[in-house]
Amino acid sequence: MKTTCKRLAAACVAVLAALSLPACGERKTAELELFAMDTYMSFTAYGNRAEEALAEAGRTINELEQRLSRTREGSEIWTLNAQGCADISPDTAELIGQALAYAAQTGGAFDITVAPLVELWGITTDTPRVPAKAEIDALLPLVGSKHLTLTRSDPALTVFDTAVLDPGCAVDLGGIAKGYAADRVADILEKYGVSDAVASLGGNVYVRGTRPDGTPWRVAIQDPLQNGCAAMLTLSDTFVVTSGGYQRFFADPDGTIYQHILDPATGYPVQSDLLSVTVVCPDGARADAYSTALYVMGEAKAASFWQSCQAEVEPFEMVLITADHRIVCTSGLADNFTEQEDASYAYEILAH
Amino acid sequence: MNGAMKISAKNIALCGVLSALALGLSVLESFFPLSLLIPLPGVKLGLANIVTLFALYTLGARPALAIWLTRCVLGSLFAGNASAFLFSLLGGLASMGVMIALRRWDRFSVFGVSLGGAAAHNIGQIAAAAVVLNSTAVIGYLPVLLFISLVTGALTGLLVSLLLRAAAHLSLR
Amino acid sequence: MPTRSSPIKYRPTVWDALIAAAIIALGLLAAVLFYTKNARGGSAIVTVSVAGEVAERAALSQFDGDHVYTGNGYTLTVSAHDGEIFVSHSDCGGQDCVHTGAISRIGQSIVCLPAQIVIRLESASPGDADVIVG
Structure with missing residues (x-):
């Protein structure tokens, strides 16, 4: 009996060792937090070269901010707004090109030329105010993609290297720059062979691979009305961006609450029937631009925009939280979606 | 115990049959997961423990350990979850240790040994989870798991007691 | 294999009840320890x-x-x-x-x-x- 047991035990130990080998590969965890692009960012990455990857991600984000900031003196966008014309780097050209494309797709609901109005309302400053209607109407004609053109200084160039803006107009990439930065972070993680990571850049989340336990990442959507989460999404290898008026707002002395997303068509903060819009898609800049655009559009237009995009080559998914306490989740996310028991919402699936 | 022991073909065959039976029971159990009724990690009937406990009484500690380990390793190959395997391995080790000790002590009936083993299994699992997850939060599950182990342990004890009585006339050793 | 092992006890003994009591006590102890420490806010x-x-x-x-x-x-x-x-x-x-x-x-x-x-x-x-x- 004894030798049999020994042999059995030896065989079991061998099987055990074989099973545990793939589980304990050399995997390092790296974390990074930073304040950039007017928001708080945090990154966690798992992999042999995770540390290097995050260091480069941090550098890249700081570089992007120096080029893309509207308020930083000497940035490419600051120069463009100040002089009406600027030499731009390939990054900036790429991003402006994408922004113009999304503006066209969303019928101007997302528009980076809304900057003069953002300035007028003082939305990103410490002293926001409600302007007079005449002031707003005076600036509205300056909003629109037609005022911004990308050109080449030399016709032989394959990429745009110059941006030209009509007089009085201004550009603010705030609604897309974080998404673009998330795209760049994803590229860097890929370059360094980092298989699993989670990145949060303000309201922009990127999830790569899986959690350390091998299950998909759990991305909770903030409940706009109360402390807590409205829904949970289990996702891998995608970007998740939420836009909503509840995050940043200010109160007029008369008590009216104004939130921070302006409707490019009216020049006023959006009066939406939505509390928040979450977009899930494999492209960070697009997710960022769409989330703002869909919030501006409101529920009905957002739903038909989603329908129309399903026929396109690059569909996206979304979760809408409405002012009348419903959560509308598109059919492509139904399997990734978990309701939160203690949240007071009715849940709906939006199908084609 | 100086290696001068005879291993009968009957014993080897019995070990194999019991291992297969234990494996079969644990696969069978996975079709009726108790965790559907009580949604907590680690909740299960532990049908395979019937075989292990039976072996402990009829064959002794070492064959029982061998049967348990075989069942555990092969079972994890079917289930294929590395961390769950680790938890059940550590839980099982604690359970086997306690059952062998209680059996040696010669004061407890089949019921006592079974109860002790079931409780030790849960404690071992929770301890492993606490270490792996680096969190004491899982200890919150322990009271419920221990209460359930009282029921499942008593049930296993009853079944094994009946089995042993039925097999009393057989000379298995 | 040594055959010294004691005769099998088929019926529950007082000692078995002691084990059950010990398990219940342990469960209660864990519950008290855990739930008084993390009354609210969980283990945050x-x-x-x-x-x-x-x-x-x-x-x-x-x-x-x-x-x-x-x-x-x-x-x-x-x-x-x-x-x-x-x-x-x-x-x-x-x-x-x-x-x-x-x-x-x-x-x-x-x-x-x-x-x-x-x-x-x-x-x-x-x-x-x-x-x-x-």
Whole structure:
């Protein structure tokens, strides 16, 4: 009996060792937090070269901010707004090109030329105010993609290297720059062979691979009305961006609450029937631009925009939280979606 | 115990049959997961423990350990979850240790040994989870798991007691 | 195999009852230990970081009261009561941190950009969210 047991035990130990080998590969965890692009960012990455990857991600984000900031003196966008014309780097050209494309797709609901109005309302400053209607109407004609053109200084160039803006107009990439930065972070993680990571850049989340336990990442959507989460999404290898008026707002002395997303068509903060819009898609800049655009559009237009995009080559998914306490989740996310028991919402699936 | 022991073909065959039976029971159990009724990690009937406990009484500690380990390793190959395997391995080790000790002590009936083993299994699992997850939060599950182990342990004890009585006339050793 | 093992006891003995009692006692002990320690807020851990550096880490249950942090020239008062934590006062311009209100769930955070202060609730429990969007 004894030798049999020994042999059995030896065989079991061998099987055990074989099973545990793939589980304990050399995997390092790296974390990074930073304040950039007017928001708080945090990154966690798992992999042999995770540390290097995050260091480069941090550098890249700081570089992007120096080029893309509207308020930083000497940035490419600051120069463009100040002089009406600027030499731009390939990054900036790429991003402006994408922004113009999304503006066209969303019928101007997302528009980076809304900057003069953002300035007028003082939305990103410490002293926001409600302007007079005449002031707003005076600036509205300056909003629109037609005022911004990308050109080449030399016709032989394959990429745009110059941006030209009509007089009085201004550009603010705030609604897309974080998404673009998330795209760049994803590229860097890929370059360094980092298989699993989670990145949060303000309201922009990127999830790569899986959690350390091998299950998909759990991305909770903030409940706009109360402390807590409205829904949970289990996702891998995608970007998740939420836009909503509840995050940043200010109160007029008369008590009216104004939130921070302006409707490019009216020049006023959006009066939406939505509390928040979450977009899930494999492209960070697009997710960022769409989330703002869909919030501006409101529920009905957002739903038909989603329908129309399903026929396109690059569909996206979304979760809408409405002012009348419903959560509308598109059919492509139904399997990734978990309701939160203690949240007071009715849940709906939006199908084609 | 100086290696001068005879291993009968009957014993080897019995070990194999019991291992297969234990494996079969644990696969069978996975079709009726108790965790559907009580949604907590680690909740299960532990049908395979019937075989292990039976072996402990009829064959002794070492064959029982061998049967348990075989069942555990092969079972994890079917289930294929590395961390769950680790938890059940550590839980099982604690359970086997306690059952062998209680059996040696010669004061407890089949019921006592079974109860002790079931409780030790849960404690071992929770301890492993606490270490792996680096969190004491899982200890919150322990009271419920221990209460359930009282029921499942008593049930296993009853079944094994009946089995042993039925097999009393057989000379298995 | 030695055949010294004692005769099998088929019926429950008093000693068995002792084991059952021990298990019940252990379960009660674990329940009392666990649930009195984490009455509310679960096992959340509060992390306060200033400009990316961790300034304080403590269990939420042991964080009650007011705490003052300064960063980048701004001063924040962070208050914790009954498993909830919020910024009760800040001299920053936007007041986003105060508007965020109280947080009590793992994964939630309050961020004050001007002061570069982040208050986070963390846990290693597997069922919680990894990241909150919005």
